[in-house]
Amino acid sequence: MVISFLLIVIGFLGLIFGANWLVDGASALAKKYHIPDLVIGLTIVAFGTSAPELVVNAVASMDGLSDIVLANIIGSNIFNLFIILGIAGLIYPITVQSSTAWREIPISLIVTIVFFGLANDFFIHQNTEISRLDGIILLLFFVFFLYYVFKQMKTEKGEVLPYSHRSNSKIWSLIIVGFIGLIIGGKLVVDNSIGIATDLGVSQKIIGLTIIAAGTSLPELITSIVAALKKNSDIAIGNVIGSNIFNVLLILGISSLIKPISYNQIFNQDFALLIGGTAFLIMAMVTGKRKKLDRWEALLLVVFYLIYTSYLISKEL
Structure with missing residues (x-):
């Protein structure tokens, strides 16, 4: 089991470094052909931070591990909301200043509710699964979301991405090595997580909601902590x-296109946490004069996550 843990750590390192190398190489290639920073940020950089979840889910979907697919997406979103935003808010109270960020919070709630509805087949009566048709619907929503963000960001000043000229060989080396790192890292994480779950006698759901979800969210964690230290709330x-x-629109959409994902309704309690946490964030932002997530509210997020995770683990023991 110790070896499995070490291989998971190596896998996460492969995912993180692979994503960074891929972003660096792709950004340099885009810059070389004078593609605007806005387009690079919306596509390449955004894809890079989501690449760990995407690769892990693609591997799990191909192997028919539906619980891993669902637990990684739901668990990553819960981890992002409660731990990453909570820690960032503890470092520096988060104030919503950008109109884009302000609108995205309710959009995130709506997307989560749509995910919940598709999983439980509230819209189309069939077996409880996320079908390929559902995947197409999610990807269409993703295209509309990208278009919306693109239109919004055109009216706002964006930060110019740093760029240093690189040779073609170095650019393509970064891209190729990045992809290899992602693929190998994703395979190591999925295979060894399943091994640990089997050895410990716990469900794939718990492994996905905890170890995998936290590991694949490391790029977001680092980004948000650095932003909080720089007092950049947006x-x-x-x-x-x-x-x-x-995670929902792109990664779940692609995962369900690879293979339909069987939905276990035990995940409904995790959906309740995610929906409730997002609603809490909206309330925190609309109440009071300063429209911000105070430190005591951020602390509530972190504490609630720790209590809930302890509850999930205790049920398995």
Whole structure:
């Protein structure tokens, strides 16, 4: 089991470094052909931070591990909301200033409710699964969301991404090595997580909601902590909310296209936590004069996550 844990750590390192190398190489290639920073940020950089979840879910979907697929997405979104945003808010109270970030919070709630409805087949009466048709619907929503963000960001000043000229060989080396790191890392994480779950006698759901979800959310965690230390509230909250929307619309959409995902209704309690947490965030932002997530509210998020995770683990023991 110790070896399995070490291989998972190596897998996460492969995912993180692979995503960074892929983003660096793809950004340099885009810059070389004079693609605007806005387009790079919306596509390449956004994809890079979601790449760990995407690769892990693609591997799990191909292997027919529906609980891992669902637990990674739901667990990552819960981790993003309660731990990442909570820690960022403890470092520096988060104030919503950008109109884009302000609108994305309710959009994230709506996307989560749509995910919940599709999973439980409230809209189309069939077996409880996320079908390929559902995946197409999610990806269509993702295209509309990208168009919406693109239109919004055109009216706002964006930060220019740093760029240093690189040779073609170095650019393509970064892209290729990045992809290899993602693929190998994703495979190591999924295979060894299943091994640990089997050895410990716990469900794939618990492993997905805890170890895998936290590990694949490391890029978002680092980004939001750095943003909080720099007192950049828009990046701190935009990173979390944007990632949660990407996880559902893009990653779940692709995962269900690879293979329909069987839905276990035991996940409904996790949906309740995610929906409740997002609603709490909206309430925190609309109440009071300063429209911000105070430190005591951030602390509530972190404490509630720790209590809930302890509850889930205790049920397995």
